[in-house]
Amino acid sequence: MAEKKQKQKRRRPDSDDESELPFKNILKPDPAILETLKQLVLATNPKSSAAASSSSSSKPLTLSDLNLSAKCREVSDLSLSSVQSEIETQILQIAHSILSGNGFAFQVPSRASSNQLYVPELDRIVLKDKTTLRPFAHVSSVRKSTITTKILALIHQLCLKSIHVTKRDLFYTDVKLFQDQTQSDAVLDDVACMLGCTRSSLNVIASEKGVVVGRLIFSDNGDMIDCTKMGMGGKAIPPNIDRVGDMKSDALFILLVEKDAAYIRLAEDRFYNRFPCIIVTAKGQPDVATRLFLRKMKMELKLPVLALVDSDPYGLKILSVYGCGSKNMSYDSANLTTPDIKWLGIRPSDLDKYKIPEQCRLPMTEQDIKTGKDLLEEDFVKKNPGWVEELTLMVKTKQKAEIQALSTFGFQYLSEVYLPLKLQQKDWL
């Protein structure tokens, strides 16, 4: 204890030895990097002057702007009362059909992958317009049409009460009928498609797991939340996007982080104070709440989104779910996806560029390599030549690395060198 502090120069841990940190010496002063970021915001949103919560809107491309040969089905956010009257309309039609002797059947949009289409102009998967008949008076569909009716009744009840429930709650209202939760979950997506609304319009929510911290103010169920004042833990992303509003921000970009560990590092270092940004993570696989929240931020604040994910096929896959949707919910892709996410890092080419030591790289498994090759065939990868090049390199070198691998240069290398340099060099794809 006695000789504690004075030795510090001699026994300095190696990661403190700044001259040896790769690239630390080429970092410019922060104002120069900030200037780069301001240009990025301008490029992202030409009409708005600098960053701010702007209401200007250069109308984004929609499905109807395109002259597609196939007809496509898309859903939109509906108010509770619209959902309610949509349900009532459908039930009235069915009652009419029964009374006129034509029986009881639902027209259900097909959500099969044969009915899906990747639209490069929109950079997301959409659903084509095939539907299937679900008659009550047929042994193969009598259960499913009964389940559909029950779900419609339950959603109607949620509209009347104006409350949110989880899929699990729905299942438990009639276990005998649903038998297992996959059945009520599947019909729930059918119902959203039938009614032409998003699943969140149905007031059925998934459990949230994302967190957000940084230069963002928003309202959650009427409470104003200032995400610069959320300590290190951050604010839990609300499960119900319809009660989120009034977003304001002076950030220059949104930093989308795959994993919790990197998020914690950036939150503790208050990275958002050095480079004004909003930091968000779903802690792994993107959940619906985080995807909706990210999209809402991007749309309302018109900020560029930079993604920090592991350098492995799953990192890219996660990026793709945020960016162009999952096949499972393609009917809702317009509302769930965030266009134009930039791949900041960790990219396969970073491994050599940043001299990540061999022992911090992991060999890819057979499954990893297969997933990587499959991704190379996906439209959303193919349309970005830079991504193709990176992914090809990954599959060729058969090496992957986690964001955490940067800790080999010291715990704060991520926030103090890697990210600032990435920003300075506009090193995103």
Add this chain to the structure above:
Amino acid sequence: MAEKKQKQKRRRPDSDDESELPFKNILKPDPAILETLKQLVLATNPKSSAAASSSSSSKPLTLSDLNLSAKCREVSDLSLSSVQSEIETQILQIAHSILSGNGFAFQVPSRASSNQLYVPELDRIVLKDKTTLRPFAHVSSVRKSTITTKILALIHQLCLKSIHVTKRDLFYTDVKLFQDQTQSDAVLDDVACMLGCTRSSLNVIASEKGVVVGRLIFSDNGDMIDCTKMGMGGKAIPPNIDRVGDMKSDALFILLVEKDAAYIRLAEDRFYNRFPCIIVTAKGQPDVATRLFLRKMKMELKLPVLALVDSDPYGLKILSVYGCGSKNMSYDSANLTTPDIKWLGIRPSDLDKYKIPEQCRLPMTEQDIKTGKDLLEEDFVKKNPGWVEELTLMVKTKQKAEIQALSTFGFQYLSEVYLPLKLQQKDWL
């Protein structure tokens, strides 16, 4: 469809039919229930007058108060500078040992289950005082002693910088040495034990997943957080308990919820405004951050803790981890556990009492039944006759049920009838 709904009293959703809801009719007015809760607070904390963040302390029993035959080892929260000087002391001793020709070895406390002890007076598992020698000059321990030295050096570095990192970060500082993360993780626990401090004192944190909402104000890394103003998403529980402080509350109890879905229901209904409480969940398995946070609330606010878990062996197991610790971190049980948690529900006897329909109960698997029987042998269950009775009933009926099963009576049955009635009837064990 035709003959479906009108049988049910003419299309009114059944859960709206309040007279039919089990026990709704015996609910007393809220002020009567609040009176019950005030008595509970007084019983929990006889010295404090009503609920408030009180600083009075009826000194809790500690290990040293007991005259145990076996000597026990416990750790405590140490400041960063104490951890630092403790490390320096150990290294100096070792240097001295080397210089005097006795070689280089660590004395490492054993964390094996043979060295663990359940102390009924404290209601938690503690570690006995056995240690093992870890010499550098022996082929079987040369790697482990090298790893131990490296971890000590890294922790020393964290102390100097005053930052927090994750276990994953630690691992990546020297992948070649650690080989896989289980090795660095295990030595990290050894090091905490050796230094006599908690793992959180080492500034190594686990990723957080808990959330809190309700009548609590606290500071997170210097920011004041009001948990009544956190919307429906709630506040993410900070990963680093040492930066949490200034807890204030006018709650009458803490409601510990196993699962996210129930948490969401209670947060949306703002249950904490009707019955002043703090609602906390780790969304499943308790993580270290949530356990530390719960304990801190209980200790500083002196509030009773009521637990709402699934009626299955895992629900009870989760309760036990909060209550008396996990075997893996028994050396730290004093700091991680929250004494005297009451089992509010869903209890096996509730299934019949609340008339949960057969189809909402699930049959227990062979594994469930085995886990249940094993739990009956555990000391922490045996010391509570009410728990033994409930668990015996569960194993006998071979039935389990989730909290969500209450949705069968309507989505808000949990917040509007079940919980208020539980509180009114003081129905906890």
